[in-house]
Amino acid sequence: MSKRFLIFVLFLVPILAFGQTTPPPPAAPRAVHLPQPSEKTLANGLRVIVVEKTGLPLVAARLMIKTGSEAEPDDRAGLADLTASLLTKGTKTKSAEEIARGVEALGATIDSGAGWDDSYVSLSALSNKFAESMKYVADVVMHPTFAKDEIDRLRDQNVDALSVALQSPASLANFVAARVVYGGGPYGHNLGGTPQSLKNIQRDDIVRFHDAHYRPDNAVLVVAGDVKPSAVFTIAETLFGAWKSSGGEAPPPVPPSSSPAAPSRVVVIDMPEAGQAAVIVTRPGLARVDPLFSVALVTNSVLGAGYSSRLNQEIRIKRGLSYGAGSSFDFRRDAGPFSASVQTKNESAVEVAGLIGGEVNRMTSTSVAESELTPRKATIVGDFGRSIETTSGLVGRMSVLALYGLSLDKINSYVSDIQAVSAGDVQQFSTAHLGGDASIIIVGDMKKIGDAVKKSYPNAEIIPLDQLDLDSPALRKK
Amino acid sequence: MIGAMRRRLPIFFLTLILANAALAAKLAVPPIPLKHRTLANGLQVYSVEDHSSPTVAIQVWYRVGSKNDPNGRSGFAHLFEHLMFKSTAHMKAEMMDRLTEDVGGFNNASTRDDATEYHEVVPSNYLETLLWAEGDRLATLNVNEENFKSEREVVKEEYRFRVLSPPYGRLFVAIDKDSFEVHPYKRPGIGNIAELDAATLSDVQAFHTTFYRPDNAVLVVVGDFEQSQLDGWVDKYLGGIGHPSSPIPRVTVTEPPRKASKHFEEHGPTVPLAAVASTWLIPEARHKDSPALSVAAAILGLGQSSRLYTSLVYKKKLAVEVEVDADLREDAGLFSSLVIVASGHSAKEGQKELDAELAKLVAKPIPAAELDKAKTQLIASILRGRETNDGKAGDIGNSFVVFHDANGVNSWIDRLQAVTSADVQRVVRKYVTGAKAAVIDYTADGGAK
Numbered sequence: 001m002s003k004r005f006l007i008f009v010l011f012l013v014p015i016l017a018f019g020q021t022t023p024p025p026p027a028a029p030r031a032v033h034l035p036q037p038s039e040k041t042l043a044n045g046l047r048v049i050v051v052e053k054t055g056l057p058l059v060a061a062r063l064m065i066k067t068g069s070e071a072e073p074d075d076r077a078g079l080a081d082l083t084a085s086l087l088t089k090g091t092k093t094k095s096a097e098e099i100a101r102g103v104e105a106l107g108a109t110i111d112s113g114a115g116w117d118d119s120y121v122s123l124s125a126l127s128n129k130f131a132e133s134m135k136y137v138a139d140v141v142m143h144p145t146f147a148k149d150e151i152d153r154l155r156d157q158n159v160d161a162l163s164v165a166l167q168s169p170a171s172l173a174n175f176v177a178a179r180v181v182y183g184g185g186p187y188g189h190n191l192g193g194t195p196q197s198l199k200n201i202q203r204d205d206i207v208r209f210h211d212a213h214y215r216p217d218n219a220v221l222v223v224a225g226d227v228k229p230s231a232v233f234t235i236a237e238t239l240f241g242a243w244k245s246s247g248g249e250a251p252p253p254v255p256p257s258s259s260p261a262a263p264s265r266v267v268v269i270d271m272p273e274a275g276q277a278a279v280i281v282t283r284p285g286l287a288r289v290d291p292l293f294s295v296a297l298v299t300n301s302v303l304g305a306g307y308s309s310r311l312n313q314e315i316r317i318k319r320g321l322s323y324g325a326g327s328s329f330d331f332r333r334d335a336g337p338f339s340a341s342v343q344t345k346n347e348s349a350v351e352v353a354g355l356i357g358g359e360v361n362r363m364t365s366t367s368v369a370e371s372e373l374t375p376r377k378a379t380i381v382g383d384f385g386r387s388i389e390t391t392s393g394l395v396g397r398m399s400v401l402a403l404y405g406l407s408l409d410k411i412n413s414y415v416s417d418i419q420a421v422s423a424g425d426v427q428q429f430s431t432a433h434l435g436g437d438a439s440i441i442i443v444g445d446m447k448k449i450g451d452a453v454k455k456s457y458p459n460a461e462i463i464p465l466d467q468l469d470l471d472s473p474a475l476r477k478k
Numbered sequence: 479m480i481g482a483m484r485r486r487l488p489i490f491f492l493t494l495i496l497a498n499a500a501l502a503a504k505l506a507v508p509p510i511p512l513k514h515r516t517l518a519n520g521l522q523v524y525s526v527e528d529h530s531s532p533t534v535a536i537q538v539w540y541r542v543g544s545k546n547d548p549n550g551r552s553g554f555a556h557l558f559e560h561l562m563f564k565s566t567a568h569m570k571a572e573m574m575d576r577l578t579e580d581v582g583g584f585n586n587a588s589t590r591d592d593a594t595e596y597h598e599v600v601p602s603n604y605l606e607t608l609l610w611a612e613g614d615r616l617a618t619l620n621v622n623e624e625n626f627k628s629e630r631e632v633v634k635e636e637y638r639f640r641v642l643s644p645p646y647g648r649l650f651v652a653i654d655k656d657s658f659e660v661h662p663y664k665r666p667g668i669g670n671i672a673e674l675d676a677a678t679l680s681d682v683q684a685f686h687t688t689f690y691r692p693d694n695a696v697l698v699v700v701g702d703f704e705q706s707q708l709d710g711w712v713d714k715y716l717g718g719i720g721h722p723s724s725p726i727p728r729v730t731v732t733e734p735p736r737k738a739s740k741h742f743e744e745h746g747p748t749v750p751l752a753a754v755a756s757t758w759l760i761p762e763a764r765h766k767d768s769p770a771l772s773v774a775a776a777i778l779g780l781g782q783s784s785r786l787y788t789s790l791v792y793k794k795k796l797a798v799e800v801e802v803d804a805d806l807r808e809d810a811g812l813f814s815s816l817v818i819v820a821s822g823h824s825a826k827e828g829q830k831e832l833d834a835e836l837a838k839l840v841a842k843p844i845p846a847a848e849l850d851k852a853k854t855q856l857i858a859s860i861l862r863g864r865e866t867n868d869g870k871a872g873d874i875g876n877s878f879v880v881f882h883d884a885n886g887v888n889s890w891i892d893r894l895q896a897v898t899s900a901d902v903q904r905v906v907r908k909y910v911t912g913a914k915a916a917v918i919d920y921t922a923d924g925g926a927k
Contacts, residue, residue: 021568023577024607026603026604026606055530056864058865104851104855105847156795156820160798160821161798163751163821168643168644170643272747273747275638275641275643276635276642306579320627320635321631323636343635345634375579375581382581383584385531385533386533386866389531
């Protein structure tokens with residue numbers, strides 16, 4: 001190996017011919033290209049939204065059902081995701097293997113699953129194979145068979161995958177956080193279910209969920225890429241025109257969770273041998289349609305989104321306590337959670353929880369200076385601009401607007417809405433939505449976390465991993 | 479997920495970038511129109527003008543990676559990468575964030591086996607600013623003791639985050655360690671706590687002087703700029719940086735062929751499902767057999783219609799996950815498979831099935847439709863990676879460093895298309911079924927499962 005050279009070259013400093021000691025200023029900004037959505041609603045109620053984007057010969061699409069995990073019973077957690085994931089595992093005319101082979105031979109990828117508020121089949125296709133690729137999407141959405149052996153196979157795979165997630169401090173902390181914030185309410189369970197809830201799901205549950213929610217008047221098709229809107233409308237009519245809603249009105253969305261806010265808790269899961277502790281500070285946040293959406297985004301950008309946010313400054317950059325610290329609002333149909341998350345060595349878990357609390361309080365007590373606010377807004381605007389540079393990113397942005405019944409024009413007012421947020425808005429918002437007690441979840445090795453946790457949080461519930469019950473709001477086995 | 483993922487070290491997922499470039503015959507995809515210059519100081523410059531979005535991607539790839547970690551300093555190239563975001567003669571620590579994130583851009587970097595790359599995407603009116611900044615940290619990096627120590631703690635947390643915390647983190651370190659006997663690829667790029675603690679500020683200065691020089695770097699710029707303006711700025715901000723007259727140290731060790739198959743037992747404290755990894759040595763990336771090895775890996779493991787997914791995961795339900803990879807590197811690569819075993823089954827069952835599929839691959843010609851499918855999948859995935867300026871620039875930089883040919887982003891396409899069934903069978907016979915495997919069993923401490 002060549003490592004000995006190091007000693008000799010130490011003294012050979014590069015010769016600099018380097019005049020300028022300050023960065024050259026930017027030139028005038030260039031115009032941004034804004035997407036132009038077109039839309040059409042078919043006679044059966046299916047809404048079709050298209051954004052043409054030329055460049056590479058790629059098209060992304062998402063067939064979205066406006067019902068997701070929120071609608072499943074707590075003891076059948078994972079039902080929406082299992083139903084959606086099974087779509088590609090066999091239809092009346094094609095086996096799972098034929099679907100996989102057919103799609104992949106076209107150079108396409110197909111993926112299905114559920115979020116809190118939607119179930120989806122997403123496609124990424126080559127533009128000259130788009131129509132052919134879409135046939136698979138239509139077939140799996142309208143004609144799935146939900147064969148018993150496919151259900152059993154996928155359930156077993158999901159249970160195995162959960163056994164891995166439950167041994168990972170970060171993912172386990174997220175599962176626990178949902179229970180702590182939402183208890184037994186619709187957002188309290190894990191989206192993918194638990195080993196027990198997955199076992200509870202019967203084929204009938206799946207078929208009923210599909211019958212009730214997978215219907216054209218509860219669906220939206222969003223397409224973006226190298227394809228003309230008129231061509232997409234024709235393809236949609238051909239493939240989905242005969243899709244009928246199975247009787248009656250579409251079920252209304254799940255009513256807002258009316259349960260009173262659960263009191264905050266401090267929960268520590270003792271995971272022996274955890275290589276790092278996961279720390280989450282969390283509380284209910286905002287619904288996507290909340291008029292304060294943009295204010296929340298700007299507030300979070302100051303506090304915890306992006307490399308230079310306050311949490312990462314304090315925890316990573318100043319103190320070296322983590323590889324990354326951040327926070328986010330999970331905007332849903334109802335108020336999804338706000339959470340700040342950090343992974344740190346077990347010994348620092350309590351210190352980090354305190355630092356997060358301190359930074360949240362600073363958001364409420366002190367106004368953000370313009371010199372900090374302006375770059376944080378620029379970060380959001382830049383992220384947005386880059387997200388719509390890809391076909392799948394465009395589909396994602398348009399889908400969210402369609403899912404929550406927001407005007408598609410919002411895609412073009414996103415930037416001005418962010419720019420309109422003031423420092424006063426941020427402080428007022430922080431006081432109203434981030435002030436007061438939040439819950440704290442720590443998953444880590446108690447031997448190393450130590451007594452500090454009891455000193456700082458006398459009411460902390462310390463639950464050994466083998467006593468944890470994610471199916472119960474109490475979180476502890478009876 | 480945690481917000482900041484920057485200054486990262488891809489340990490196992492390098493495939494995404496290494497799968498280089500290809501186009502389907504049926505699909506008209508324009509080649510990337512590369513412009514190339516070599517400056518007098520040795521800096522290579524590749525650029526692609528593209529005005530489809532008002533942004534520009536800037537990348538600097540240095541031909542120094544984890545394989546160049548000094549002795550007793552595993553993880554040093556990666557630690558150094560983090561320090562390139564600290565102070566210079568003209569920039570305060572974290573100034574790169576002021577010039578990127580604060581104006582709506584972003585930056586990041588990664589340390590690979592063969593190279594370290596730094597990248598930014600900014601609104602295109604900031605291109606000149608960023609070229610100045612890249613020149614400044616190449617020429618005048620000036621890290622202080624306080625920043626050094628604090629960032630070293632961050633890297634130790636990154637080690638815990640990647641290796642100690644995830645159930646399969648230790649396996650990813652073990653794969654290289656057990657696969658190479660003499661080549662420094664065997665040392666983990668993420669390092670270890672003791673060797674990170676041993677690093678000093680003078681190591682940092684020496685490393686910068688040795689490897690961070692214009693004749694060891696390639697600049698890639700893709701996006702919204704005017705060529706003549708770019709050329710002028712590059713000359714102004716990067717052309718005047720000199721370099722030492724000493725040669726650049728290179729790794730010259732050759733990994734010898736394996737004399738015998740090897741078996742390893744590796745453990746972690748929390749391993750819910752056993753895993754088994756198998757690796758075989760393959761030649762350097764620029765070898766003529768690389769495209770056929772990539773197609774072989776795709777036939778075996780890419781997508782749910784691949785042979786191993788169909789057999790191990792779908793039909794026999796022995797595994798929850800299968801990955802097959804032709805990991806092409808500058809000096810010597812690995813053909814590898816990774817099986818995460820389903821509960822109630824053993825690694826042995828998975829291994830037996832893997833062997834059966836490999837035997838079948840060399841015994842029977844690959845049907846034309848299946849060969850076409852694998853190529854189309856590879857091509858489409860490369861195309862998706864090129865939707866952004868940053869993705870294109872990454873392909874160019876990687877091709878330059880690992881394949882010694884930036885134009886490989888275009889020629890790789892034809893090479894992939896030319897692969898025949900006989901090619902695939904020949905390379906699998908030569909490097910896999912007819913060669914020696916390293917097999918790594920990964921289970922929980924105490925040998926459970």
